[in-house]
Amino acid sequence: MSERHIYFEKMKALARQKRELYNVHTAALGLREVRKIYSAESIRIDYYRLPYKIKALYMCSDRDYSVAIQKNLPEEPKLFALIHELKHHYCDQDDINKGKINCGDYNQNELIEIGAEVFAAEFLYPENEFSQDIQYSRISAWTPDEIVIFKKHCKAKVSYQFICKRLERLGLISRNQFKDIQFQKLEYQIFGLPYHLRHRFAS
């Protein structure tokens, strides 16, 4: 096993350990639960208009911990970003130069950043639960339509990108197979527009 691989496995184990500590259940994990964890960890959440590419930033100095989060993020990426920052809180305080990690700066902190993605993914929806749910779904050929249907019934609050990455890892679809698919649009085609969006498209 390579050193990177060992590090990522460690991050997954940490995610499972923290889930247990906070009694996290995948189906019940949302922004409200994450805010509770933040408050238990004494991390403040500040909402900002950050530069376009930055979803969130973790800052700490003298036991003052805070996360700045992009104001207008939708629920799923916000949830993912907040859990990603938790990993920096647990693991990277010593590495934080001048008090902040610029999340998304993958060139400078590649391992730290991917480690945070791995942590967040396992925290939100552990791999073994995902595999089990894939089995229960009885889907054998993964098409974009099947992915939309799986997400509709999915207990975890995760994005289409998340589901596709996991299917890639399990070897059920090939790498970037559906990267050009507009899943949200497809979802509306299959299930119809949600009520609050209907007026926008009414003729």
Ligand SMILES: [Zn+2]
């Ligand atoms: Zn980060």
